[in-house]
Amino acid sequence: MIFSSLSDFLAMGGHAPYVWSAYGIGLVVILVNVLSPGIARRRFFEIEGERERRAAVRAEQE
Amino acid sequence: MSSVSLAATPSASMLLVGQVRRDLKIAMRSPGDLANPLMFYALAVALFPLGVGPSPERLAELAPGVLWVLALLATLLGLETLFRRDFEEGTLEQLALHAQPLFVGVLAKIGAHWLVTGLPLVLFAPIAALMLNLPMQALDTLMITLLLGTPILSVLGAVGAALTVSLRRSSLLLALIVLPLYVPVLILGAGAVAAVVDGVDSTAQVAWLAALCALALTLAPFGAAAGLRVGLD
Amino acid sequence: MASLKEWWHRLGSPRTFYAIAQRAGPWFTGLGVAAIVVALTWGLAFAPPDYQQGNSFRIMYLHVPTAILAQSVYMMLGAAGLVLLVWRMKLADMVIVAAAPFGMSMTALALVTGAIWGKPTWGAWWVWDARTTSMLVQLFLYFGLIALRQAIPREETAGRACAILAVVGTVNIPIIKYSVDWWLTLHQPSTFTLTAAPSMPPEMYLPLLVSVLGFYALFAGLVFARTSNVILDRERSTAWVRALVREQTS
Known part of the structure; x- marks a missing residue:
């Protein structure tokens, strides 16, 4: 660790607003990119599974 | 155009000339549409002094960039309809089925587009230069760069027009696709004129513009032809 | 050669690619996220401050990789476009659809972090x-x-149109870069370069290297997942996807 204390680390030698806002935005963009495919995949299987179940019910009724 | 028709087979050159003539004839039928890009150019040039003030020095400083940026925008005006009419009437399909490769017909249509939008801009340049108080020693550079640059704008624009030919309202999308590709032309063209205004040699920019013109004229018609085939499917 | 061609065709089959992507994707994503976390922590807390810029230079560990990815992803879109146009491989179109939004987000992130870095360094956001x-x-x-892509309703038409545009764009990128470089030297000779790589000590550029590799791995993983x-x-009505749906939801 190059900083002597946690508050030193958070202060970033006076550049805190710049460093932390850049990293914050970066974190959000990366998180959205990492999480969105999984969410889309789950939604696909939910919708298609529902359709599959309905088709099965219909087949039973007939 | 003559060098192209010399290199190609007779029937290709006949197709080329016939297509250009046909397109020009159609353009002549509606003189209003024909004059639109030029009118837009003149009007937009006239708006600039109203926006930034009439100071001759300031106008002279802005003139190279303004004249070139407006040339890009004026070229966009005729692009949307470049292939649209032929696409809707089925003429494009005939052109695609022609014994000659599609890019010959495409090149002809681009040539006609340049004759009715690019060339008038070049010829109007002296008046536009006067309106914006461009120093007279830069006028010939302005005209030469426009003469070399506007064909690039037409031919790159044709790629965008081909890709969006099947869409009904495409003008904004077309601008979004084409304008980033125009960046080098703008930089070189405006840069050459600004260099002459500053009393610096502009041979390098003009030479690069000529090289890009040759490159674009040889490669982009293939892109436009490929794009049209996609639209025709 | 025959086996190579066969391999190429099998890779081009969506079902085979899906199987590969399901296995490989999570590894790449995991590796990428891990490398990025390590690199950014390293860069934020352990790398020495720049003697000129102080601590604001730490934005570099985020800015440089995203800027590199912004360009690499577009190059890859151009390559995929060429594959689609030459071999008519549908998978290439799917990869373009999957990768383009990621590339766009990286470009936007590079611009935003660049602006934030620019404020303390150049004294201006832009x-x-x-x-x-x-x-x-x-x-x-x-x-x-x-x-x-979104304007053209037909999937196949849209795919090929985008492929052509990606190829045209990729051909143009070097010309654009060159002309922009030149434009700058004409207008104002830039005296300040943000990062001169050779002059950086290893404890400064090693985290950067890890970060760049991490972003590439993340990109690969996300392309697998999104594709x-x-x-x-696209294959929702095929037998294998239906079977998969039943298997996943039962």
């Missing part, structure tokens, strides 16, 4: 320097590509 300007044009290239989703969506 400076028309060569790299910033090229990156802005790059962002518009992504916008155009994605807008064209899988596109495959599922």
